[in-house]
Amino acid sequence: MPRRATLPAVPTSPPKRKVFRVGLLGYGLAGASFHAPLLSAEPAFTLSAVATRKAEAVARDWPQARVLSVEALLADPELEVVIVATPSDSHAALAEQALLAGKHVVVEKPFTVDSGDAARLGALARERGLCLTVFHNRRWDGDFLTVRQLVEQGRLGRLYSFESHFDRFRPQVKKRWKEEAGPGGGTLWDLGAHLVDQALQLFGLPESIQADAGMQRPGAQAVDWFHLLLRYGELRVILRSGSVVHEPWPRFVLQGEADAYIKEGLDPQEEQLKAGLRPGMAGWGVEPPERHGRLSRGGSVLTVPGCYEQFYRELAAALAGEGPVPVTAESAAQVIRVLEAALRSASEGRSVSPG
Numbered sequence: 214m215p216r217r218a219t220l221p222a223v224p225t226s227p228p229k230r231k232v233f234r235v236g237l238l239g240y241g242l243a244g245a246s247f248h249a250p251l252l253s254a255e256p257a258f259t260l261s262a263v264a265t266r267k268a269e270a271v272a273r274d275w276p277q278a279r280v281l282s283v284e285a286l287l288a289d290p291e292l293e294v295v296i297v298a299t300p301s302d303s304h305a306a307l308a309e310q311a312l313l314a315g316k317h318v319v320v321e322k323p324f325t326v327d328s329g330d331a332a333r334l335g336a337l338a339r340e341r342g343l344c345l346t347v348f349h350n351r352r353w354d355g356d357f358l359t360v361r362q363l364v365e366q367g368r369l370g371r372l373y374s375f376e377s378h379f380d381r382f383r384p385q386v387k388k389r390w391k392e393e394a395g396p397g398g399g400t401l402w403d404l405g406a407h408l409v410d411q412a413l414q415l416f417g418l419p420e421s422i423q424a425d426a427g428m429q430r431p432g433a434q435a436v437d438w439f440h441l442l443l444r445y446g447e448l449r450v451i452l453r454s455g456s457v458v459h460e461p462w463p464r465f466v467l468q469g470e471a472d473a474y475i476k477e478g479l480d481p482q483e484e485q486l487k488a489g490l491r492p493g494m495a496g497w498g499v500e501p502p503e504r505h506g507r508l509s510r511g512g513s514v515l516t517v518p519g520c521y522e523q524f525y526r527e528l529a530a531a532l533a534g535e536g537p538v539p540v541t542a543e544s545a546a547q548v549i550r551v552l553e554a555a556l557r558s559a560s561e562g563r564s565v566s567p568g
Contacts, residue, residue, distance in 0.1 A: 236261060236263070237260060237262070237295075243321045245274070255522065257525075257529035259277075261278060262289060263275070296321070298348075300390045301321075304325050305326070305330035308325075308334050309333075318346075319348055319528065320347045322348055322406045323397065327396075335542035344531050346545075347540045347545035348524065349406075349407070354480035355480050355482075356479075359516050360476070363514070364415055368471070368472060368474075369469025372448055373448060374448070374449050375415070375416075375451070377412065377451070377453070377464070378461065378465075379479075383457070384456070385430075392433070392435055392437075398434070400454050401454075401556070402436075412443060413547055418567055419445055419551070425440045425559055426440075426556070427439075439453065472511060474509075476516075477506070481499070481519070482498055485497060554566065
């Protein structure tokens with residue numbers, strides 16, 4: 214009997230993921246420049262509705278999206294995911310309402326302005342079986358990914374000091390909620406949340422924190438300068454930001470027993486998004502060679518390309534039951550505990566434990 218020919222296997226395409234309908238609360242810098250563009254780069258999501266007073270901007274940028282009130286958006290049964298991109302002091306209340314309405318929730322950083330609220334929201338999401346995550350996008354900065362790689366590979370040897378700076382030259386106080394007095398205002402809650410989150414990703418919670426924070430600019434109502442010292446045994450971690458800095462300090466300086474790493478300049482993705490560049494386009498997340506960091510003994514280090522799109526890619530996988538959320542509520546709550554400890558330290562003039 215002649216042998217039957219073996220037919221080649223027919224290639225199968227991966228199952229098509231469900232497309233989740235998303236409602237966005239807020240269309241300021243975070244909503245317009247980060248969340249909406251990054252959502253558009255992930256096929257698992259479609260921006261269906263926005264709650265904002267900027268109806269004309271939404272119609273121009275995302276004509277398929279309806280403009281609703283906050284109440285109508287949260288009550289809309291068609292929406293499955295809600296992004297909270299509103300002022301920081303409203304995050305907890307709006308995230309709670311969205312979870313109680315049965316929505317999966319993304320919260321802009323900082324998660325909340327009270328660690329008790331952060332813990333309560335995490336428990337509510339677990340109880341309801343919903344995904345809750347926080348947009349700590351700078352975990353996917355190219356320079357931070359490079360630093361993480363160097364630390365994990367042990368390229369610097371035993372690490373003794375880690376400095377992370379986020380400086381600006383903005384001598385004039387602007388009339389906006391981020392610069393107003395009150396919960397969530399000031400650069401410690403804004404930029405400090407990024408720097409603290411990155412430090413915790415590398416080293417975990419510190420043993421203690423010593424902080425100085427103040428208002429330097431004429432007319433300032435909220436913190437516009439801070440210096441945090443986090444202690445980890447012999448390792449010292451310094452996180453710092455100023456608002457009137459003509460010549461910025463290096464973004465990162467790491468000093469190890471075997472080598473040191475110095476990196477100038479900020480990750481390009483924020484400016485690329487504002488300029489209309491999107492994930493997948495030529496040059497996305499890539500730094501020019503002159504911006505690469507260097508080892509004191511080993512020369513230039515190629516900066517890993519940044520990838521903010523990874524946040525929504527991982528969220529899509531989590532919603533499909535294929536992995537964890539990109540940023541857990543627990544890890545985002547730790548950031549709030551450290552910021553609270555830093556404010557206590559600055560106020561009381563002593564070292565404080567975040568535990």
